[in-house]
Amino acid sequence: MGKEQIRAIIVDDEEKARNMLQMLLDEHCPDVNVVTHCKNVPEAVTAINAHQPDIVFLDVDMPGYSGFQLLDFFPEVNFDIVFTTAFSEYALNAFRVSALDFLLKPIDIDELIQAVAKSKQKKSPEIYNRQLHLIRESQQKKAPETIAVYTIEAVEFIRTEEIVLLEADRAYTKIMLLSGNIILVSKNIKDFEETLSSHPHFFRSHRSYIINLKHVLRYSKADGGAIEMKLQKEVPISKDAKSIFISKMESI
Amino acid sequence: MVMPNHLSLAKGPETLSELDTPLKQGDYVHALKLLTKLSHQHIGLLQGAIQKIVADESMVDNTFKLRVLLFQSEQKLNEQLIDEAASIIESVIAQSEYVPEKTVLVLALLQKAVLNLYRNNANESIQLFHACEQMLESINDVEVEIQIAIYGYHFFSESDSHKAAEYVYRALDLAKQHQLVYWEAYSLLHLGTLNTLLNNNAVALDYYAESFALLSQLQLNIPMADNLMCQFNIYTRMQDYDTAITSLEQAIQLGQHCGWDHKIAICYGNISTLYLRQSNFEAAKIVAEKDIALSRQLNNAYNIGVAMFRLGRIEAGLGNIAKAIELINESISIRKNIISNTQLSHVYQILFPLYAQVGDFKSAFETQSNFMKLKFEIVDAEKTKESEALRAKYEAEKREAELKEARLQHTESELKALKAQMNPHFIFNALNSIQEIFFLGDKRLANKHLSRFSQLMRSILKSSGKKTISLQEELTMLEEYLSLEALRFGDTFSYSITMDDNVDPYTLDVPPMIIQPFVENAVKHGLLHKEGEQCIQLHVKFNESRNIIEVALFDNGVGRKASAEINKHRQSHESFSTSATQKRFEILNQSTVELFSFDYEDMEDENGLSLGTRVHIVLPIEN
CATH class of the missing domain: 2.40.50.1020 (LytTr DNA-binding domain)
Structure with a gap:
């Protein structure tokens, strides 16, 4: 008690991946409270509206809608997104252009702890949203502006x-x-x-x-x-x- | 319908009477000039004049009539009445075949090009544009040339700002050379819009001001009003809302009573939005109602819908939620069939929380589901567009690749095959090493090495298609590989990777996985059978005068002789990675001046006992 709980949602199409991340969080990031799991972007949109989480762990490579397309549903993002990806060149390029962090799967425990610590730090919502905007742009345009x-x-x-x-x-x-x-x-x-x-x-x-x-x-x-x-x-x-x-x- | 003229600036009526004389005398050049002026001063009167001329059967000059029709289609384009504009333009193009003079055809084709831009047919648009450029030589008309250049600006403004700028400057130069003040102002305006796109707010404002000054000299109230609407955009972006509103109010004043009403409605809408943004709901409401009234008068269902939606948001701001819901629903039904999915989803997004606010959760839920459904349709549509673009890109790249020299292709594919042959060795050896940690039961350590292993796999996959990677990347891979091997060997194993001061690993490039097979050999054949301390030392030097990297790799293992002895019963075991490496070096040497090379040095003490093996590897670098 006393310690502020961080409310989190895990979005990944693979059940094993969701459970693995939940286990890692439970064991190594005790202040993170996972409120729900989602297996695709539509579920995530509804869950985010319902739960108003602090962090969303978001897999980029999912069938149907990619994780990046979640951004289309939130013109202003007021939660932290920790992107996860296994191996996809196009996703890595989006992160390079936007200078945003991401977790590579399988997830390294130290990197996970760092990512959670980082999201606890106060940051400017304007700058964060601009960075997310660059991700969106990198999906639409070939050459980054x-x-x-x-x-x-x-x-x-x-x-x-x-x-x-x-x-x-x-x-x-x-x-x-x-x-x-x-x-x-x-x-x-x-x-x-x-x-x-x-x-x-x-x-x-x-x-x-x-x-x-x-x-x-x-x-x-x-x-x-x-x-x-x-x-x-x-x-x-x-x-x-x-x-x-x-x-x-x-x-x- | 003739409208009264209250503004002293609008010289419309005088121009209209001026028109009679040249028309009677058949001085159509002069008549066209006056019509142009009219289009900049009083659109209502222009339309009257156009109808009169088109209906006048005593007028025999067909070319002039076609030019007049183009005024009409241009107005339709300005009012975004795309289909109506299209049918006029098509009929002008069809009729201009029978006209020897080609200016009218070029202008019609140019309008068609603009129209295709509105319809997002970029390909057809640019083809029409090139056709116009070609025909330009035969007509020799500066004003047409300027219009073509301005089109070029429009086409490239969003994709290639440098090219767009070239076109505007061409238009501006031509206008200045021939002292065409209106076109000079028009070009300056577009320099303003270009800088707006580039976020150069102050520069854009300067150009707008310069353009505005010229226009007011000419007393052309309509382009002046258009200019102010551009300025409004900048001030809004700079969050100087007061000045933004003033610009729009001035635009309204200049555009009043001269057939510019559809833009006035837009100005009202924008003013209202600015008040709304500042939460000044009372002021926003007054202007929004003016917008609705005017849009009703103009019978523009689309604008009425937009205005009602805005008024709905204002009412919501004033706390009149029920009223807001009513207005927003009406705004949807009035725009039935003409509202785009994007706009509709935005409307739903605003609407569903309002329902929730008044406790109508059923409607709130329905609206939210509608919003989601639409949003997915939109995202799907974008995805299709994206994948088409990707496919086009892929095909273009494929074609480009096919143009490359056959020999080079051959060499590179051979190289790739060799690398693919080496990788499995590397992968399974590393996997071997990591397997053990799973059984130690230390989850944290297992996770650490698993991450290292996946990082290594990623680096290999990433580098496998490439000709070169940075020395840094190569050394990192070795470090990851060795750290996994260290795990396997335990405390007796140590390794070091060092380099001279003049080696900048971030800028020197080497072929991927070029050092790794040697390290792998050192581990497998040198250290695996070695009792006691096992160590590997890798040192990198950069010989600047010869432009080569020299790698010295030392292991204190059993030596090549002993290793061969140990492995002699295993058929052709050792040969694999060495022969693959040999082959790879040979292929690499086909394309460089300095040679890739390696040579082994067996180190022995005076009694002929092995002290280890040293291998010297020379890697030439590209300049």
Whole structure:
């Protein structure tokens, strides 16, 4: 008693998965009170309206309606969603673009405890809903128009067309914007290459750089080749990237 | 129906009488100019003039009549009367075949393109657009060229803002070059809408203001009113509701008594919504009622329905729930057959809690079920659209892939096959190691290693289709693999993965699973039969001048000789992963300058006893 109970709903099409998660929660997250299980999105919509939960553990890969489609029923989400997924590239991409956390199945106990702890922290509903909106968008559009990234201070939303280039800095990446601002993000360049892989304007010109082809000023062949970007930034181009770069520039 | 003109700005009536002279003299160029002006000042009078001209049988110039009809279809498009516009446009296109001068055909086709945009037929629309662009060369008319450019803007505005911007700038340049002030204002307006789409609020407002100034010089009240409606959008977005409302009120003033009433109704609706948003229900109600009255006058069932729905929400805000329910239900029945599922679901969403509030739980439940049913239909429809898009994308990618060089394809598929051959080895060895923990009965530990194992599987699956992954990913896989092996061997087993300072594992790429077979060999053939301490050391160097990664892998196992001796009774056992690796290196070497290579070093003490095995692996990297 005294401790605030967290009301949770588990949504998963597989009964074993629902029971497993319930067991893990009962044993390792005693302050979570699972109020009901749902096996699909329609059930979940009704249950959420009826129970007004604090957390919804939501499987992404379900037959019929995917977990992401639950979002269509709640223009404003006022509960926390902990997404779970086994292995689906399209879901992972949605999480990359929106910078939202998720649990991989089979579920790691430490990650589960962390996810519950994280959802207890106060967060801005506006920012959270914007991130969820990016998930919705990533399901509809091929190329992300906006991506969310974690900086040291906060979640930032960046319009992809404002990005001039991304530069690797070990496990970090520096994002240079048209405004001249530079944002340091604790995600490595490979992660960004994947996040932006569906975007026709972004191109890994060199192992340390991803550039926005829309902001290329000129290309000089001297000294093994270099690309001059807006903001007077010059980036190298790798040997193998040259022919791809030229054909991409022609096609946009 | 001729409407009185109260606003000093609207110069309509004078223009109408001005029209008589050129019509009598057959100066149709001038007449068209006046009609254009009329369309910007007084739509009611324009419609009167159009009817008069079309009915006048003494007028013989068919081209002029067709141009006049296009004014009519344009008005219909503006009022969103799509089907009516379509039938006029089709008849103009059919008749323009007999007209030698092609301007009228181009303009009609362009309107048809716009119409197809409204109907979401993007493909047909863009084809019509290209047809117009081609015909442009033969007619040489700047104003038509500008209109085509503006269409280009509309087509690309949502998908490709850079392309859209190019089109608007082309329109703007042409307008400035030929001093066509109206078109300059029109282009500026679209620069405003483009920036609105891009969320550049301040920039958009600047363009709108610039456009507005030009329009007021020309005294064109209708485009001015349209311009103010655009400004309203920005102010609303900036949550400056007072200025937003003022913009709309000014628009209403400019658009009064000149046939702009359908837009005035929309302005009332928007003002009402803004008050509603601020919970100023009294003010919202007054304006909403004006909206309903005007929409009734215009006999626009759709708008009446929208307005009633809004009034219903306002009444709900005022606490008159029963009244609200009545209005909202009426708003549904009045829009029967013309309300979209999306809108209807929104109406139901508002309605069902109201029923609950007055205790009518049966209706509340029914409405909620209706809402859910609709919502699923909508989501299903979206899903179908999505999967079609996905299929189109898939087919496009497939075609692209087919264009790739056959040789490269061959090489890569061979590589893939080899990797697939290696993976099962890796997988089952790891599974072997993990099996034991289940029997230890430590749930927490079992969970930890199961997570590690699934993480490893994910990495393998993810990398299997790829040509390269980052060195970081490769090393992480090895770390996961070794940590599972450590479990199997117990306390006597240790491993380390280290690298020089100049190695940045996040930016250096290597072929996936290129180091793993060597590590697997070291474990299987070196350490498995080793008594006492077993250790594996992996160290990575980056030779910048040669652009190669050098991996040194050491194990203190029994050595290759002893291992061969141990395994000699097992037919062709050792050969598998080594020969697969050998083959893979050969294939990789077909496409690089520096060579992928590896060589073994058997380390022995002076008595010929094994101290372990060291393997040097050279991995060239792409620049």
